[in-house]
Amino acid sequence: xxxxxxxxxxxxxxxxxxxxxxxxxxxxxxxxxxxxxxxxxxxxxxxxxxxxxxxxxxxxxxxxxxxxxxxxxxxxxxxxxxxxxxxxxxxxxxxxxxxxxxxxxxxxxxxxxxxxxxxxxxxxxxxxxxxxxxxxxxxxxxxxxxxxxxxxxxxxxxxxxxxxxxxxxxxxxxxxxxxxxxxxxxxxxxxxxxxxxxxxxxxxxxxxxxxxxxxxxxxxxxxxxxxxxxxxxxxxxxxxxxxxxxxxxxxxxxxxxxxxxxxxxxxxxxxxxxxxxxxxxxxxxxxxxxxxxxxxxxxxxxxxxxxxxxxxxxxxxxxxxxxxxxxxxxxxxxxxxxxxxxxxxxxxxxxxxxxxxxxxxxxxxxxxxxxxxxxxxxxx
Numbered sequence: 001x002x003x004x005x006x007x008x009x010x011x012x013x014x015x016x017x018x019x020x021x022x023x024x025x026x027x028x029x030x031x032x033x034x035x036x037x038x039x040x041x042x043x044x045x046x047x048x049x050x051x052x053x054x055x056x057x058x059x060x061x062x063x064x065x066x067x068x069x070x071x072x073x074x075x076x077x078x079x080x081x082x083x084x085x086x087x088x089x090x091x092x093x094x095x096x097x098x099x100x101x102x103x104x105x106x107x108x109x110x111x112x113x114x115x116x117x118x119x120x121x122x123x124x125x126x127x128x129x130x131x132x133x134x135x136x137x138x139x140x141x142x143x144x145x146x147x148x149x150x151x152x153x154x155x156x157x158x159x160x161x162x163x164x165x166x167x168x169x170x171x172x173x174x175x176x177x178x179x180x181x182x183x184x185x186x187x188x189x190x191x192x193x194x195x196x197x198x199x200x201x202x203x204x205x206x207x208x209x210x211x212x213x214x215x216x217x218x219x220x221x222x223x224x225x226x227x228x229x230x231x232x233x234x235x236x237x238x239x240x241x242x243x244x245x246x247x248x249x250x251x252x253x254x255x256x257x258x259x260x261x262x263x264x265x266x267x268x269x270x271x272x273x274x275x276x277x278x279x280x281x282x283x284x285x286x287x288x289x290x291x292x293x294x295x296x297x298x299x300x301x302x303x304x305x306x307x308x309x310x311x312x313x314x315x316x317x318x319x320x321x322x323x324x325x326x327x328x329x330x331x332x333x334x335x336x337x338x339x340x341x342x343x344x345x346x347x348x349x350x351x352x353x354x355x356x357x358x359x360x361x362x363x364x365x366x367x368x369x370x371x372x373x374x375x376x377x378x379x380x
Contacts, residue, residue, distance in 0.1 A: 037338035039298040041359050042242075042254050042289070043113075044282060047089050048235075048261030049321050050305040052076065052332045054275050061276050064283030065303065065334060070343055072301075072336030073378055077349040080307035080329055083321055086137045088306035088352070089257060093141055095356030095370025105137055108144045111369055113356045114155035115143055117253055120365035126212070127252040128155045131242040133234040138257045146369070155255070158241050216248050232274035235260040239281030243288045246295065253363070256285070264309055264319040271319065286336075300337025300362065302355055307331060333375075341380045348376055 046055075055062045056069060056076065082088040087100030094110040114128045132138035143154030228236045235258035242256045258278060264271035282303065289295045311325040321328050333350065339362075353372035360367040361374050 037298060038300045038362055040250075040252050040254075040295065040300070041337075041363060042256070042285070042299060042301045043092070043355060043359065044285075044301070044303040045089050045092055045255065045257045045306060046261075046278065046282075046303055047085065047257060047306045048259040048274070049085065049264060049307055049309050049319075050261050050275060050331070051308040051319070051327050052330070053327060054272055055279075055305075056332050056334075061272060062279040064279050064286060068282075068286060068301065068303065068336045069332075069334045072334060073341050073344045073346060075333040075335070075346050075348075075350045075375065076330075077347065078304060078331050078333040078354075079349060079351045080305075080331060081351055081353050083307055083328070085259065085262065085306060086140075089138075089259075090141055092304070092306060092352050092355050093255065094144065095353045095367050095372040097353060097371070105140065107140045109146060110144050111146045111149040111153075111367075112141065112144055112155075113359055113367070114253065114255075115146075115149035115153040116356075116360050116365045116367050117363060118153040118155075119149060120360075121363065123252060125156055126249050129242075129245055129249065129251045129253070130155045130157045130255045130257060131238045131245060132157065132159050132256075133238040133258045133260060134159050138259070141255070141257060155253075158245070212249075216244070219248075231263075231270060232260045232277040234258075235274065235278050236281050239278070239285055243285045246285075246288055247292075250294075253359070261305075265314075266316050266318045268313060268318055297338055300335070300340065302333065302335050302359070304333040304352060304355065305331040306352065335375070335378060339379055341378065344377070346375075346377045350375055 051057075055065060056074070059066045080088055081097035082091050082100070084100060084104070086104050087098040090098045090100060090108055090112075093112045093114070094108060095113075096110050098108055098110070100106075100108065114130070117123055118125075118128055130138070130142050132141075139157050139159060141155075142157040143149065143151050228240065238256055238258050242254060245251060245254060260274045261271055261278070263274060286301065289299050289301070307321060308328045308331050309319040309321055310323040311327040312323070314320050331352070333352070333355070351372060353370065354375050355372070357367040357370045357372045358375045358378070360370075
């Protein structure tokens with residue numbers, strides 16, 4: 001199927017869907033459960049509360065996301081099932097509407113996508129990763145507390161903003177030198193090790209994995225990830241770390257979780273600038289996939305916010321999330337990959353919790369506790 005032109009894409013897609021009032025259809029329509037080409041999946045939680053109006057509804061803000069969308073499948077009526085940042089983001093990875101709010105900071109009790117993949121498919125710790133923009137909440141996404149799963153099946157988690165900051169720059173002076181580290185340098189290295197999610201609880205469950213991650217972190221410092229500054233820098237670091245994780249570890253599943261768009265509460269302009277910067281970093285990640293023959297022919301990509309934003313500006317000329325509007329409750333899910341249809345808008349209502357069972361089914365795992373459905377009309 002030929003890709004539509006940009007005007008037709010926007011008219012028939014994100015902007016037109018809200019007026020259609022289409023009833024949801026939950027029946028799976030896949031011709032097969034597992035595509036013959038897809039061996040890796042990336043899920044980008046474009047989180048922090050991002051409206052479709054500033055993404056697919058404003059092509060100039062997100063030229064890279066537009067290019068991905070025009071070559072893939074878009075679900076412009078993707079319903080969020082929770083309106084608290086942590087719970088809504090976690091729901092993407094559990095396939096369950098998580099009853100957790102903005103400030104909750106405890107692990108969930110439900111298995112995550114990472115745990116399903118590792119347990120069912122026997123994947124190792126280096127196969128499954130989460131790159132986050134910082135904060136304890138995002139680290140909680142790596143695994144839940146379900147008695148059949150838990151930390152031994154969790155994802156390796158790298159907190160880009162927590163690790164790649166000025167404090168660790170001094171480690172570079174010791175990197176590669178044939179001398180003993182001083183007490184201060186050793187303390188910093190131990191802090192860095194503590195920032196690698198899962199080390200203490202078994203996600204990084206062998207010495208070789210820990211050593212490889214430490215080497216990766218030190219190399220990342222040399223590459224200058226900590227030098228990313230300015231508005232949305234934490235998100236930019238998460239994207240940059242994810243790009244380099246692809247090159248070094250070749251993970252089978254990689255999630256990127258960002259959050260800086262939540263600055264929308266106090267400044268619409270800052271929010272838009274962060275959306276633009278995140279699109280730039282998404283483009284860098286996508287280009288890395290496309291330029292690598294092995295990745296380009298085997299990698300699927302899912303991009304979606306956890307929920308949107310209010311329809312109207314608040315008194316601070318920002319955007320909250322509480323008015324119950326379609327701008328808040330519906331986001332656009334963009335899917336691209338070697339087994340997916342191309343240039344298609346699926347107008348049926350789907351849900352953010354449908355990503356988890358869809359990814360699991362594609363890779364051969366069973367999201368047995370998920371309450372989502374496989375996305376309809378996705379596969380070619």
